[in-house]
Amino acid sequence: MLMATLVLTLMGLALGILLAAAAHFFAVGEGNPLAREIEDKLPGSQCGQCGFPGCGPAADAIATGDASVTCCPPGGRALAEELAKMLNIDPSSLGETPEALTAVINEELCTGCTRCNKACPTDAIVGATKQLHVVYAEACTGCKQCVDTCPEDCISLVTPQIDLTRWHWHKPEAA
Amino acid sequence: MEYLLLLISTSLVNNIVLVKFLGLCPLMGVSGKLSSAWGMSLATAFVLTLSAFLSWMIEHLLLQPLKIEFLRILSFILIIAAVVQFTEISMRKLSPALHQSLGIFLPLITTNCAVLGVALLNITENHNLPQSLMFGLGSALGFLIVMMLFAGMRERLAGANVPALFEGTPISLISAGSLSLIFMGFSGMF
Numbered sequence: 001m002l003m004a005t006l007v008l009t010l011m012g013l014a015l016g017i018l019l020a021a022a023a024h025f026f027a028v029g030e031g032n033p034l035a036r037e038i039e040d041k042l043p044g045s046q047c048g049q050c051g052f053p054g055c056g057p058a059a060d061a062i063a064t065g066d067a068s069v070t071c072c073p074p075g076g077r078a079l080a081e082e083l084a085k086m087l088n089i090d091p092s093s094l095g096e097t098p099e100a101l102t103a104v105i106n107e108e109l110c111t112g113c114t115r116c117n118k119a120c121p122t123d124a125i126v127g128a129t130k131q132l133h134v135v136y137a138e139a140c141t142g143c144k145q146c147v148d149t150c151p152e153d154c155i156s157l158v159t160p161q162i163d164l165t166r167w168h169w170h171k172p173e174a175a
Numbered sequence: 176m177e178y179l180l181l182l183i184s185t186s187l188v189n190n191i192v193l194v195k196f197l198g199l200c201p202l203m204g205v206s207g208k209l210s211s212a213w214g215m216s217l218a219t220a221f222v223l224t225l226s227a228f229l230s231w232m233i234e235h236l237l238l239q240p241l242k243i244e245f246l247r248i249l250s251f252i253l254i255i256a257a258v259v260q261f262t263e264i265s266m267r268k269l270s271p272a273l274h275q276s277l278g279i280f281l282p283l284i285t286t287n288c289a290v291l292g293v294a295l296l297n298i299t300e301n302h303n304l305p306q307s308l309m310f311g312l313g314s315a316l317g318f319l320i321v322m323m324l325f326a327g328m329r330e331r332l333a334g335a336n337v338p339a340l341f342e343g344t345p346i347s348l349i350s351a352g353s354l355s356l357i358f359m360g361f362s363g364m365f
Contacts, residue, residue, distance in 0.1 A: 004243045011237075011250060015257040022261050026268035 035063035041082055043074045045121040047143025062087075070097045074141030077168045101142030102160040103135045109154035116146035116155060178309045185313030188362050191289050192321045193355040198289030202325060203347065205280065212326035215280045220315035222262060222284045223293055226255045227311025230294035231304055251294045259285045289318060325354060 039059035050071040052058040061067035062083065069083035077097045084091045103124070105116070112130040124140040127133030137160055147155045191197050198219075205215040230251045238244050263281040267274045284290060293314045297307040328350050337346050 003241055004246055007237065007241060007243060008246060008249065008253075011233075011253060015253060019257060019260050019264070022264045026264050028267050028271075 032060065032063050035059045038062050038083060038086070041075075041079060041086070042072060043079075043122070043141045045074060045141045045143050047074060047121060047141060047145060049073045049143060068094075070094050073097075073099070073101070074143060099159055101144075101157040102137050102140045103142065103144075103146055103155050104158050105133050105135055106154040106156065107132055109152045111152055113151060115149045115151065119145045119149040121145060178305065181306060181309045182313040182316070185310055186317035186320060187358070188364065190317040190321060190358045190361075191293065191314040192318055193351075193358040194362075195292065197292040198287050198318060201283070201287060202322065202351065203344075205283075206322060206326040206329050206347075209323070209326045209330055211280075212322045215283075216315075216319040216322040218262075218280045219284050219287060219289070219318055220312075222255070222259055222281075223290050223315040223318070224308065224311040225262075226251075226258050226290055227293050227297055227307050227314075228304075229254050229258060231297055231302070231307040234298050235304075247295070247298065248291070251291055255290050255294070256285050289314065321354070321358075325351060328354070 035056075036059070039055055042055040042059055044055050046054040048054065050058045050067065050073075052061060052067070058067060058071065062069060062071070069087065069089060070080045072079055076099075080094055080097045081091045083089075084094055103116075105125075110132050112127060112132060114127065114129050114133070117125045117127055117133060121143060122139045122141055124136045124138075125133050125146060126136055142157055144157065147157065185191070189195060192199065192202055201215050201219070206212050233250055233254055234244075234247065238247060238250065259281055263274070266281070293311055297310055300310075302310055329347060332346055332350065341349065
């Protein structure tokens with residue numbers, strides 16, 4: 001009885017250690033490491049404006065070259081240049097990046113229903129029930145998810161003020 | 176010669192699936208497509224041979240000297256599960272292409288009764304180490320033959336004009352039955 005228990009315990013222990021060692025020595029990172037690095041740079045709001053189901057698939061596509069580095073509107077020019085540097089693409093060859101947008105709530109129409117608040121993937125909308133909601137512009141990625149949920153149609157998307165991450169040289173005027 | 180005979184006898188005459196009726200779940204479950212049947216058969220063949228070898232070692236080096244043969248099923252299941260896990264972990268690292276094609280089938284093999292059946296039959300039939308290796312290999316070969324035959328049949332059946340009453344599972348079971356009938360005929364060979 002004692003022997004049987006001992007043998008079974010030892011066997012389980014030995015196999016467990018063997019498997020743990022195997023898992024350690026044969027560890028494989030999930031997916032393409034470059035894609036994971038790109039995914040870390042993307043905004044992570046899973047807004048889907050690039051045409052992919054989320055930032056993960058978009059990062060995979062950028063890593064394999066199926067998608068352009070300029071495909072992310074919330075990331076804007078700054079992200080495109082960062083990714084271009086990472087992938088050794090000449091930043092001057094990128095062309096136009098899609099314009100970054102920020103949501104703005106029309107204060108006169110907002111009823112404080114908190115629906116946009118719940119829909120926002122980046123928690124950029126601040127406001128309690130029956131209180132006026134406000135968009136925290138620095139966190140907003142312009143993903144349009146709040147626009148679709150607002151029952152009052154009081155959210156609009158505007159081009160935000162130029163700041164350091166968004167500013168870039170204008171194209172030279174045609175002579 | 177003896178080993179060749181054992182190989183033929185286990186793969187055809189005493190076929191693990193169609194004569195001993197072990198491992199019927201993958202036969203019905205994974206035989207819808209020829210490619211997946213091939214992957215499942217290869218993965219099973221690998222685990223079957225390896226676990227037949229390891230369980231023989233455990234039985235003769237651990238269980239019999241210590242007189243704890245009643246732990247046979249428990250320890251064999253432990254060994255099989257560990258072998259399957261180890262195979263999957265190492266295959267994922269060493270051969271990603273093979274893992275891509277066999278990956279999803281590997282965990283399924285843990286519960287394949289053919290694997291445990293072969294390990295237990297090795298003990299009840301008093302095989303020595305080379306014999307049990309051959310027995311494992313022959314059973315794996317037999318499993319592969321039957322899976323490929325049956326998957327090929329089902330692929331053709333999918334396009335055949337089967338009477339409405341027999342469509343799907345009934346015709347699969349009937350064809351498995353007739354395949355089993357044919358394999359029973361091998362026993363007259365020797």
